[in-house]
Amino acid sequence: MKxxxxxxxxxxxxxxxxxTDLELLKFDEKLSEKTTVIQESNKAVDGIYGxxxxxxxxxxxxxxxxxxxxxxxxxxxxxxxxSNIYFYVENYESKKYLGFxxxxxxxxxxxxxxxxxxxxxxxxxxxxxxxxxxxAFFWDLKSDNAWVFLTKRIEKTKDNAKFNFTNLVIxxxxxxxxxxxxxxxxxxxxxxxxxxxxxx
Numbered sequence: 181m182k183x184x185x186x187x188x189x190x191x192x193x194x195x196x197x198x199x200t201d202l203e204l205l206k207f208d209e210k211l212s213e214k215t216t217v218i219q220e221s222n223k224a225v226d227g228i229y230g231x232x233x234x235x236x237x238x239x240x241x242x243x244x245x246x247x248x249x250x251x252x253x254x255x256x257x258x259x260x261x262x263s264n265i266y267f268y269v270e271n272y273e274s275k276k277y278l279g280f281x282x283x284x285x286x287x288x289x290x291x292x293x294x295x296x297x298x299x300x301x302x303x304x305x306x307x308x309x310x311x312x313x314x315x316a317f318f319w320d321l322k323s324d325n326a327w328v329f330l331t332k333r334i335e336k337t338k339d340n341a342k343f344n345f346t347n348l349v350i351x352x353x354x355x356x357x358x359x360x361x362x363x364x365x366x367x368x369x370x371x372x373x374x375x376x377x378x379x380x
Contacts, residue, residue, distance in 0.1 A: 183257065183334070190306075191274070193269050198241065199240075199241060199242060199243045199248060200241060200242050201242075201244065201245065201319055202242055202244045202265075202280060202282070202350075203245050206277065207217060207277060207278065207279070207325065207326075208276055208277065208278075208352070209276070209277055210274065210275045210276060210277070211234070211267060211269060211275045211276075211277050212365065213247055216272065218275065221359050222234045222235055222236055222334050223272060223297040224234075224266060224267045226268065226281055226305065228281065228349075229281075229349075229358065229368055229371065230269075230270055230357055231266070231268040231269075231278065231279075231281075231353075231358065231359055232268070232269055232270075232275070232359070233265045233266035233268050233269065233270060233281075234266070234269065234275075235264060235266045235267075236265060237251055237253075237262055237263070237264040237265075237273035238251055239251055239252070239263050239265060242265065244293060244296065244348075245296050245300060246266040246296060247289065247292045247293050247296050249263060249282075249286075249289055250263070250283065250289070251263065251277050251279075251287070252285055252286045252289075254282075254285045254335075254337060254343050255337070256337045256338050256339055256341070257285075257335075257338060257343070258338070260336060260338075261284060261337070261343070261345070261367070262321055263269075263282070263283055263284050263285045263289070264282075264283050264284070265280055265281065265282045266280060266281045267280050268280060268281070268351065268359070270359060276343055277353055278325075278351060278355055278359060279348045279349065279351030279352055279355065280348050280349070281347065281348070282347070282348045282349075282351060283345070283346070283347050284346040284347075284348075285343060285345055286346070287343060287344045289346075290332060290344050290345075290346030292345070293346065293348060294317075294330065294332070297319070297348075298326070299328065301319045301328065302319075302322060303320070304318060304319050304320045304328075304330070305315035305317065305320070305377060305378070306379055307370070307372075307376035307377065307378060308376060308377045308378070308379055309331075309333075309376060310375075310376075313333055313334040314330075314332065314333040314334070314374075315331070315332050315333075316330070316331045316333065316376040317329070317330045317331075317377075318330075318372065318376075322353075324351055325329050325352060325353050326351070326353060327349075327350070327351050327352075327353050327355075327368060327369055328348070328349070329347075329349040329368070330346070330347065330348050330349075331347045331348075331350070331376070332344055332345070332346045332347075333345050351366070353367050353369075355367065355368050356365060356368065357371055359362055
């Protein structure tokens with residue numbers, strides 16, 4: 181029995197070796213060179229909220245809790261239909277971490293992530309989506325000072341095969357679009373509320 185336990189522990193350690201757990205990243209801390217590929221070529225601006233970011237599609241290096249990810253491009257689909265992540269930073273010099281936006285184009289990985297979030301954080305607040313092919317959820321994690329947004333929609337490849345496209349966004353509470361300090365600029369939550377209103 182003891183030998184079996186040792187083997188199981190060894191397997192777990194090997195499977196997680198080298199993977200950064202996104203759930204453990206801390207707001208306002210500098211992103212480590214070990215955490216993500218921080219290079220000039222990885223600089224990007226997030227298309228939804230306009231954050232300065234470091235982007236990579238090498239998701240084999242990351243996991244969220246017990247959910248691991250892989251580098252993946254949907255076959256015969258448009259260029260956006262791939263798994264990748266944007267690490268939000270205050271600016272490219274300080275690399276102070278503000279959150280991330282994770283895109284998953286692999287069906288089973290998106291489903292596993294949603295299941296994990298529900299197990300870890302409880303039932304989310306369901307939101308009204310734009311159409312029947314989309315769903316949206318929100319978690320208000322006050323104890324973690326975090327807002328968690330998740331959307332899932334059905335997309336099609338060039339030959340009309342369907343796949344699920346899941347997007348998880350986690351940001352520090354109070355963060356505004358483009359990380360603006362102007363109080364007249366929408367917070368990320370206010371922007372999400374406009375796109376996905378609360379269910380009545």
